[in-house]
Amino acid sequence: MGVEGMGPCLAVVGSATKAVFESYVEWVLAPSLSSGRVVVMDNLSAHKGERVRELVEARGCALLFL
Numbered sequence: 167m168g169v170e171g172m173g174p175c176l177a178v179v180g181s182a183t184k185a186v187f188e189s190y191v192e193w194v195l196a197p198s199l200s201s202g203r204v205v206v207m208d209n210l211s212a213h214k215g216e217r218v219r220e221l222v223e224a225r226g227c228a229l230l231f232l
Contacts, residue, residue: 168203173195173198174194174195174198176190176194182212183212184211184212184215186212187212187213187215187218188215188217188218188221191217191218191221191222192217192221195221195222196221196222196224196225199222199225199226199227200225200226201225201226201227202226202227203225203227203228204227204228204229204230205222205227205228205229205230206230206231206232207229207230207231207232208231208232209231209232213231214231
């Protein structure tokens with residue numbers, strides 16, 4: 167969520183596994199990020215992959231966990 171409102175969302179049938187979440191970050195979230203943004207996530211294990219951090223930081227953004 168930003169000052170513009172909600173960011174890109176994704177709904178899946180079934181479980182949001184690590185692989186599903188990494189695909190979402192790669193193909194949906196990361197392309198929408200501009201440098202300097204802070205991405206905040208909860209501590210769900212699917213969110214904690216190194217690939218997620220790499221994708222977010224490659225866009226010039228910081229990744230923080232609650």
